Amino acid sequence: MILNNRKVSEKTIRRLSHYARCLRHTRIKGKEIVTSEYLAKRCGISSAGVRKDLAVFGEFGKQGSGYDVLGLLANIEKILGTGKPLHVIVIGAGNIGYALLKSGLEGTGGYHYTAIFDSDPEKQGKICAGIAIQPMAELRETIRELGEVIAVIAVPDGEGQECVNQLVEAGCNAILSFVLEPLDIPEGVKLRYMEISTELDILTHSMMRTGRIGR
Amino acid sequence: MILNNRKVSEKTIRRLSHYARCLRHTRIKGKEIVTSEYLAKRCGISSAGVRKDLAVFGEFGKQGSGYDVLGLLANIEKILGTGKPLHVIVIGAGNIGYALLKSGLEGTGGYHYTAIFDSDPEKQGKICAGIAIQPMAELRETIRELGEVIAVIAVPDGEGQECVNQLVEAGCNAILSFVLEPLDIPEGVKLRYMEISTELDILTHSMMRTGRIGR
Numbered sequence: 001m002i003l004n005n006r007k008v009s010e011k012t013i014r015r016l017s018h019y020a021r022c023l024r025h026t027r028i029k030g031k032e033i034v035t036s037e038y039l040a041k042r043c044g045i046s047s048a049g050v051r052k053d054l055a056v057f058g059e060f061g062k063q064g065s066g067y068d069v070l071g072l073l074a075n076i077e078k079i080l081g082t083g084k085p086l087h088v089i090v091i092g093a094g095n096i097g098y099a100l101l102k103s104g105l106e107g108t109g110g111y112h113y114t115a116i117f118d119s120d121p122e123k124q125g126k127i128c129a130g131i132a133i134q135p136m137a138e139l140r141e142t143i144r145e146l147g148e149v150i151a152v153i154a155v156p157d158g159e160g161q162e163c164v165n166q167l168v169e170a171g172c173n174a175i176l177s178f179v180l181e182p183l184d185i186p187e188g189v190k191l192r193y194m195e196i197s198t199e200l201d202i203l204t205h206s207m208m209r210t211g212r213i214g215r
Numbered sequence: 216m217i218l219n220n221r222k223v224s225e226k227t228i229r230r231l232s233h234y235a236r237c238l239r240h241t242r243i244k245g246k247e248i249v250t251s252e253y254l255a256k257r258c259g260i261s262s263a264g265v266r267k268d269l270a271v272f273g274e275f276g277k278q279g280s281g282y283d284v285l286g287l288l289a290n291i292e293k294i295l296g297t298g299k300p301l302h303v304i305v306i307g308a309g310n311i312g313y314a315l316l317k318s319g320l321e322g323t324g325g326y327h328y329t330a331i332f333d334s335d336p337e338k339q340g341k342i343c344a345g346i347a348i349q350p351m352a353e354l355r356e357t358i359r360e361l362g363e364v365i366a367v368i369a370v371p372d373g374e375g376q377e378c379v380n381q382l383v384e385a386g387c388n389a390i391l392s393f394v395l396e397p398l399d400i401p402e403g404v405k406l407r408y409m410e411i412s413t414e415l416d417i418l419t420h421s422m423m424r425t426g427r428i429g430r
Contacts, residue, residue, distance in 0.1 A: 010417060013417050017416040020416070021395060043397065081419050081420050081423030082415075086415070095313065095314035103310055107395045109412070111412075111415050148422060148428050150415055150418050157321070157322060173427055176418060180323070182233075182236065182240060188425075190418050192418055195232070197323040197324070198232040198236075199391050200303065200326050201228065203365050204295065204301055205223070207363060207389055213301070
């Protein structure tokens with residue numbers, strides 16, 4: 001693929017991920033062709049922007065007739081690197097951890113929750129959505145067995161840094177945090193936050209901007 | 216405030232939100248002054264970037280001595296419009312909805328969950344984290360009582376659009392979606408997604424880029 005060997009910006013990756021999500025939904029509905037307007041409306045950007053992004057997939061788009069859903073999706077997944085399923089492990093069997101496992105990752109394009117860990121001995125061995133809660137001491141061995149994983153951390157606020165340290169120590173290089181506290185990570189480890197706090201701030205700010213709320 | 220009357224980009228809002236979150240944690244620890252390096256490390260950007268962002272708050276930063284935590288936080292919250300608490304309502308008393316209410320919004324700078332709704336009559340009236348689950352029919356009245364709210368939707372996949380339609384109909388203008396499906400909203404309504412799927416894609420792509428996984 002053209003884009004495979006050059007750096008794609010995070011913003012572009014984010015948009016491609018949105019297109020992929022939308023295409024998967026479209027595929028489920030049995031639709032075979034989509035227009036740039038269709039993707040644009042559902043992904044919240046302009047149709048000119050969609051066409052520009054997808055121009056690199058020339059063969060899948062035809063002026064006036066739209067894009068082939070399956071072909072486009074396969075190519076976007078190839079660029080994203082998400083064509084093959086990746087294991088996702090959860091650290092913290094609290095409310096959020098349980099809810100994530102129970103909700104699953106259907107529709108995300110192949111990710112699935114494989115293991116869950118908790119430092120509380122009372123929780124260990126209990127079953128959550130068909131998966132037994134493991135002690136943190138088994139982290140390293142599980143990661144070695146699974147290969148590269150993404151760890152989702154959903155531990156109580158204040159325990160995030162210790163959790164990250166243990167993950168890094170166990171060989172995990174990609175972390176998605178539901179913990180609000182800012183976390184230090186060594187070079188080479190990727191960390192992203194699920195930022196409900198930031199999303200609420202962005203929504204609040206835009207309501208203030210449009211005069212819906214006075215501050 | 217200087218920035219109050221001009222448009223601030225979403226990227227800047229996001230960074231300001233990160234600084235605010237970090238400053239709140241710092242405040243809890245009793246620290247009164249922070250350096251740009253401190254904020255930079257914890258927010259994952261360069262210290263030059265932090266200094267540039269915060270240059271507009273001239274009076275709170277002194278060369279070599281850092282920023283006053285409380286003063287800087289108050290001013291960032293003023294720009295964000297998040298200085299006063301805003302009500303957050305949850306639609307969908309499933310696993311995610313329950314987990315959100317139980318986790319609360321401590322540390323987010325004043326947001327709090329005020330109400331939860333579900334279309335399932337069996338759930339209505341039950342108590343979750345001290346809040347009684349209301350029927351969707353009460354949505355409009357509750358929103359009218361609360362004033363502007365942010366609605367977090369955590370309904371099953373496939374029910375998102377109907378839920379959004381009901382919210383818009385009831386006068387809600389700001390929605391944060393945990394639902395994966397792409398949603399149509401009318402002009403003037405703000406919609407954001409909590410994109411676990413996108414965050415996993417970004418992490419996977421960056422692992423592929425650094426050669427940790429071959430695709």
